[in-house]
Amino acid sequence: MRWQWAVVAFVAALSSTPSGQQFRSGAELVSVDVLVTDGRSPIAGLTAADFELTDNGVPQTVEQIYVEQLPLNVVMVLDRSGSVRGERLRALKAGALTVIDRLRPRDRAALVSFSHRLDLGAALTGDTATLRRSVETLDAEGSTALRDAAFAALALRTAEVTRTLVLLFSDGLDTASILSEAQVLEIARRSDAIVYTIGIRERPARNRPGYRLRSDRPVDHRFLERVSRETGGRLLYAEENRDIERTFGRALDEFNTRYVLGYAPRGVVGSGWHRLEVRLKKRSGTVLARRGYFAE
Amino acid sequence: MIPGRWCTAAALAIALAASGTAAGQDTDSRLPATYLSALASYRAGDLAAAFGKLQELGESEVPGITQRLMRPDVAGASSWPRLLTAAILLHTEAFLIRSEAGPWPTGDVYLLTAHSLVRRLLALAREGQPGIGESERMLARDWYLLLASVQHGRADVGRSRAFLEEALKSFPKDAHLTLALGADHEMLSDQTAGYVNFFDTDGRFRRQSEVDADDELGEAIRYMEQAVVLDPKQVEGRLRLGRLLYRRGELDRAAQELDAARQLTSQDQLRYLALVFRGMVEAARGQYERANSFYSDALRLLPSGQVAAIAKAEAAYLRGRVGEAAATIQATLQQAKKDDPWWVYNIGEWWHFEHRLAWIRKYVQQ
Numbered sequence: 001m002r003w004q005w006a007v008v009a010f011v012a013a014l015s016s017t018p019s020g021q022q023f024r025s026g027a028e029l030v031s032v033d034v035l036v037t038d039g040r041s042p043i044a045g046l047t048a049a050d051f052e053l054t055d056n057g058v059p060q061t062v063e064q065i066y067v068e069q070l071p072l073n074v075v076m077v078l079d080r081s082g083s084v085r086g087e088r089l090r091a092l093k094a095g096a097l098t099v100i101d102r103l104r105p106r107d108r109a110a111l112v113s114f115s116h117r118l119d120l121g122a123a124l125t126g127d128t129a130t131l132r133r134s135v136e137t138l139d140a141e142g143s144t145a146l147r148d149a150a151f152a153a154l155a156l157r158t159a160e161v162t163r164t165l166v167l168l169f170s171d172g173l174d175t176a177s178i179l180s181e182a183q184v185l186e187i188a189r190r191s192d193a194i195v196y197t198i199g200i201r202e203r204p205a206r207n208r209p210g211y212r213l214r215s216d217r218p219v220d221h222r223f224l225e226r227v228s229r230e231t232g233g234r235l236l237y238a239e240e241n242r243d244i245e246r247t248f249g250r251a252l253d254e255f256n257t258r259y260v261l262g263y264a265p266r267g268v269v270g271s272g273w274h275r276l277e278v279r280l281k282k283r284s285g286t287v288l289a290r291r292g293y294f295a296e
Numbered sequence: 297m298i299p300g301r302w303c304t305a306a307a308l309a310i311a312l313a314a315s316g317t318a319a320g321q322d323t324d325s326r327l328p329a330t331y332l333s334a335l336a337s338y339r340a341g342d343l344a345a346a347f348g349k350l351q352e353l354g355e356s357e358v359p360g361i362t363q364r365l366m367r368p369d370v371a372g373a374s375s376w377p378r379l380l381t382a383a384i385l386l387h388t389e390a391f392l393i394r395s396e397a398g399p400w401p402t403g404d405v406y407l408l409t410a411h412s413l414v415r416r417l418l419a420l421a422r423e424g425q426p427g428i429g430e431s432e433r434m435l436a437r438d439w440y441l442l443l444a445s446v447q448h449g450r451a452d453v454g455r456s457r458a459f460l461e462e463a464l465k466s467f468p469k470d471a472h473l474t475l476a477l478g479a480d481h482e483m484l485s486d487q488t489a490g491y492v493n494f495f496d497t498d499g500r501f502r503r504q505s506e507v508d509a510d511d512e513l514g515e516a517i518r519y520m521e522q523a524v525v526l527d528p529k530q531v532e533g534r535l536r537l538g539r540l541l542y543r544r545g546e547l548d549r550a551a552q553e554l555d556a557a558r559q560l561t562s563q564d565q566l567r568y569l570a571l572v573f574r575g576m577v578e579a580a581r582g583q584y585e586r587a588n589s590f591y592s593d594a595l596r597l598l599p600s601g602q603v604a605a606i607a608k609a610e611a612a613y614l615r616g617r618v619g620e621a622a623a624t625i626q627a628t629l630q631q632a633k634k635d636d637p638w639w640v641y642n643i644g645e646w647w648h649f650e651h652r653l654a655w656i657r658k659y660v661q662q
Contacts, residue, residue: 112629116639117602120629143451143643148606152629155609155621173490175451176642178572178603179610180543181488187613222489296616 029063030055032261033163033194033232034278035254035288042257043285051261051287052279055268064262071106073124073162074099074252075153075193078138079170081115085140088200091241092169095198095248096135099167100128102252110156111135114149115142116176124156146170147177147184150227154184154191164193165255166233167248170224171200181223188230189273190294194258195233196251197224200244232290271295327370328353331361335379338386341661350390355405358387362409366416377417377427378660381435384413385660388439392446400452402499407443411459411497414439418466435659437467441645442652444476448644453483454492455499456644462497471527475536478519479644482536485512485543486642516540524553531561535641539573542580551577565637568597572604572638575611584611600634 032053036043048062076096084092096111103109103126111121111134121134153166188195199221225235234254238247261278268274278289334349362383364370371379387410394401401407414436420428421436440463447456460477467473484492487507494502520537523530538553551574558570575590591608595601605628613621640647 116642117633117636118606118629119633120626123626123630143639148603151606151610152625155613155618155625157618157622173487175486176639178576178606178638183610187610190613 029262029264030274030293031192032263032276032278032289032293033258034261035232035234035258036280037286037288038284039286042254044257046259046280048261050280050283051259052281053261053263054277055263055265056274057277058267060263060266062261062263064260066260066262067258068256070260071108071162072104072255073157073164074103074107074109075112075124075156075164075166076109077112077114077149077153077166077168079115079144079146079149079172080113080138080140080142081144081172082141083144083172088171088241088244089138089140091238091244093135093138094245095169097132098245098249099252100131100135102249103128108162112149112153112156113138114145114152115140116145117142118145118149118152120156143175144170144172145176145178146172146174146223147179147181149177150195150223151179151184151187154187154193154195157191157193163260165252166193166195166231167198167251168195168224168227169198169244169248170221174223181226184223185226185230188227189290189292191231192293193231194255194290195228195231196255197221197228197233197235198238198244198247198251199224199235200238200240230291232288234288327361327364328357331357335382335386338389339382339661341657343389346386347390347393350386358405358409362387362412365413374427377420377425377432380413380417380420381432382660384410384417384435384439385656387413388442395446395450400450400455402495404499408498410439431659433467435656437463437470437473438652438656441472441476441648442656444480445645445647445649445652448479448483449646449649451483451643453480453644454494456480458495458497458502469526471523471530471533474519474526475523475530475533476645478516478523478533479536481512481516481519482540483644485509485516485540487512513540513544517544529560531557531563531566534560535566535570535573538570538577542573542577545580547577547580564597568594568601568604569637569641571597572601572607575604575607579607579611579614584615587611588615598634598636600631600636601638602628602631602633602636603638604636 036046046065048065051062051065053060053062076099078092078096080089100109106126108124108126109122109131110124111131113119113121121138122131125131150166150168153168157164221235228235236247236251238244273292273294275292276289278287280287330349330353334346334353337343337349338346365380365383368376370376387406391401391404391406391410394404394406417428417432418436421433440459444456444460447453447459457477457480460473460480463473464470464477484507487509489507491504491506493504496502517537517540520533520540523533524537527533534553534557538550538557541550541553554570554574554577558567558574561567571590571594575587575594578584578587578590588608588611591604591611594604595608598604605624609621609624612624
C-alpha cells in the first residue's frame with residue numbers, strides 16, 4: 001500500500017522538524033493534502049481538530065497536521081511548443097526561475113519541458129544553478145503533447161518521502177500525445193502528487209485556419225482543470241503573458257499554505273479506490289482535497 | 297507588378313470560370329516568353345531559375361496566363377498536356393514557397409490557378425482528350441494528396457477537407473484519397489475541444505464548427521474501412537483503422553487490423569507503430585504484461601522511440617511498478633532525441649509530403 005508506506009516514512013523526515021510531530025512508528029497512515037480557503041484566500045492557523053475526514057464514508061480521526069514543514073519536490077512541466085515562442089516563452093522562463101528562487105534548503109525541483117517531444121531538462125535536484133541553466137536554455141517549437149507530459153511528471157516521482165508538487169503550464173490544446181485523457185487521469189488518481197496547472201486566457205481568434213480555441217470563453221483547458229482536480233490541486237490562469245511569472249509564484253505560495261493531514265484508517269479495509277471527503281467542523285471555508293486514493 | 301494578393305478568390309474564380317466559355321474569343325493565346333522560360337527551367341529541375349522568372353513576371357499576370365493555358369490552342373495537341381501539368385506543378389510550388397513562411401495565404405493566386413488547371417486536366421481526361429490519360433489523372437489525384445499533406449502539416453483540416461471531398465468525387469474508388477479523408481477526420485477525432493473554421497476550395501470562409509470528436513472518430517473509421525476494402529494490402533489503412541477501433545473500444549477488431557498491418561510490412565516505422573498500438577489494445581484489456589511485451593518489441597525496433605517508452609511506463613505504473621515506470625520515463629526523457637514515427641503519423645498525411653512532392657516533380661521533369 002504505497003500511500004500508507006509513504007506516510008509512515010514521513011516519520012524520519014519530520015523527526016527533526018521544530019514541531020516535533022511524528023507519526024506512530026509502524027502504523028499504516030494516510031496523508032491527505034488539503035487547501036482551505038475562505039473563498040479567496042487561504043485560511044491559516046487550523047489544527048487537526050478543525051477537520052472532519054471520511055474514508056469510504058467512515059469517519060476518521062485526523063491525528064497529525066503539517067504546514068510547510070515537509071520538504072518539497074517541485075516538478076515543473078513547461079509547454080515549449082511553437083505557440084509559446086517569443087514574449088510568452090520569456091515570461092514562462094521568468095515564472096520557472098521564480099519557483100527556483102523560492103525553493104527552501106531541503107526542497108528540490110525538476111524540469112520537464114514538452115512540445116511533441118518530452119525532455120528532462122533537469123532531474124530532481126536542489127542545485128539551483130543546474131535548474132536555472134535548464135530553464136534558460138529552453139526554446140520553443142513543435143506541437144503539444146500535454147497529456148504525455150503530465151503523465152511523465154506524475155510517473156517521475158521518487159520513492160523518497162516528500163510532498164510532490166507538479167506545476168504544469170500549457171497554453172494550448174493537445175495535438176501530439178499518445179496517451180488519452182482517461183489514461184492520464186487514471187494515473188493522476190493513483191499518484192500522490194498534487195498537480196497545479198497554469199493556463200493562459202486567450203483573446204478571441206476568429207476566421208483563422210486550423211484548430212482554434214473557442215472564442216467566447218477562456219482557452220479551453222479542460223484537461224488542465226481535470227488533472228488538477230483529480231489530485232486536489234488547482235487550475236490557475238494568467239490573464240496575459242506578463243502575468244505568468246506572478247502566477248507561478250502564486251501557485252507555489254498557495255501550495256505552501258496547504259495542510260497535510262495524517263490519519264490511521266479505521267473501519268475501512270481492502271485495496272482499491274478509497275473515496276475521501278474532508279470538511280471543516282465548526283467554521284466556514286472551502287476545502288480542496290483529492291477525491292480519494294488508490295490502495296494497492 | 298502589383299504586389300501582394302491583388303485579387304480575391306471570388307474574383308479569380310469568376311475570371312477563370314468565364315475563361316471556359318470565352319475560349320476562342322481571345323485571339324492572343326501565346327504565353328509570355330518569361331513564363332515559358334520559367335516552365336522550361338522547372339522541367340529541367342532548375343527550381344531557383346524557374347521561381348526567379350515567375351517572380352520577374354509578376355503574379356498579376358498569372359490569372360491571364362492560366363486562362364490561356366486552359367485553351368486547346370495554347371499549344372500543339374501533343375504538347376498541351378505537358379504544358380498543363382508543368383504549369384500545375386510550377387504554380388503549386390510557388391504557392392508552397394509563399395505559404396511556408398507565414399499563415400496560409402488565403403486567396404493565393406498560385407494555388408487558385410493550380411487548382412483550376414487541375415480541374416481542367418480532369419475535365420479533359422473525362423472528355424477523352426488525346427494525350428491526357430490515366431497518368432495525368434493520377435497526377436491530378438496526387439496533386440490533391442500533396443495539398444492535403446501540406447494542409448495537414450499545418451493542422452489545417454478546415455481547408456483540406458473541401459479539397460479531399462472534391463477529389464473523391466473524381467476518384468470515388470481511390471484507396472489513397474479515401475485514406476487521406478479518413479486521416480483528415482482522424483486528426484479532429486483526437487481533439488478534445490476547440491472549433492474549426494471550414495473554407496471552400498476557393499478559400500472562402502464557409503462555417504465555424506465546434507469539434508465533435510465522436511462524430512469525427514466515426515467518420516474516420518468509416519473511411520478507413522472503405523480504404524482497407526479498396527486496398528486490403530494498404531498497411532497504413534489497417535494501422536490507422538486499428539488505432540481508431542481501439543479508441544472506440546472495439547479491441548478485438550483493432551487487434552486484428554494491427555496484426556494484419558504488422559504482417560504486411562517490413563518497414564520498421566510502421567511495425568513500430570503497430571506494436572505500440574497493439575500494446576495499447578492489450579493495456580485496455582488489462583493485460584499489462586502482454587502490453588509490456590509489445591512495447592518492448594517496439595523499443596527493440598526503435599530504441600529511442602519515446603511514445604513506446606511512455607506507453608511502457610504507463611503499463612508499469614498500472615501494474616503497481618512505480619519505480620520501474622519512473623526509471624523508464626527518466627531514461628526516455630534523458631535520451632538523445634530521434635524522431636518518433638508517432639510524431640509524424642499524428643499529423644495526417646504530412647508524412648507523405650516529401651515523397652509526393654518528389655514523385656510529381658519527377659513526373660513533370662522526366
